[in-house]
Amino acid sequence: MTVTTPQPRTTIPTPSHATSLRPRVKDVTEDAGWRELTEAVREAGQYPTRTEADHVTRTVLSALGGHVTGEERVALAQALPLEAGRLIASQVPEAEPLAAREFVESVATRIEGSTPATARWDVSTVLSVLSDHVGEPLTTRVLSQLPPGYALLFGRADLAAAA
Template identity: 35%
Template sequence: MRVDEFLTQVRDRGEYHSQEEAEQVTEAVLWVLASRIVPEEAGELAAQLPAPLDEPLRLERGRPESFDRAEFLRRVAQQTGARPRTAEWDSSAVLSTVADTVSAGQVGQLLDQLPPDWADLFGSTGETATRRHG
């Protein structure tokens, strides 16, 4: 998928006013996600996303931090200047687009590193995540 197609999908899902707003939200969500997953996984995900959207995933962060969904949304809200509820909407718009863009195996590897309650942000059901993690 080309970057303009990716951002159009995020813009439509997030109901943003412009491609620029969709790009800012996408970069913020991916930046926070990259701090939660192992660097190798971030690199594999980056390789499947169109440039320049891969850049937030390629920043050297060291060891991943272990934080829950609420903290993820708090950090996204902090990056975007939004409320946590808006950050959930933003995260879902971006991560469900990521799930539609990258391979199913890549999505599975991501979900394997995250708590089951993150699955819906990627457009997956909790049942799928529970089976994967259970």
């Protein structure tokens, strides 16, 4: 008859509260959604690299985040990939949204080497892709919060009567 001697434990059990101390592992689907969005921007805007498309997308979404408020802001953030939603939701709402032209000019100041013409291209590219991604009803709701002129930036005809 063979007698086995108990062996010491080779692993130390982790207390249940320690799991919250571990670094968060990136969710692959969350990264995929962001990559898909920036790839659509890269293709639509004909940007040479994903890095450039990523930068332009972040800049435009951050600028937009300050101009959309209330339920539309929440719905927009939820309809986008997690990273894009964070960019929208993390901005402090502006007291008054900028006119479309001023919005484009503000984006131009955030992108190195940008001109009003290139900023308009960047803004139109990102917002058109955004509109395609979130759909017609939500785009209409977002546009209802913004001053006239933004529809063109979202790739839509601006049917508002000139004042």
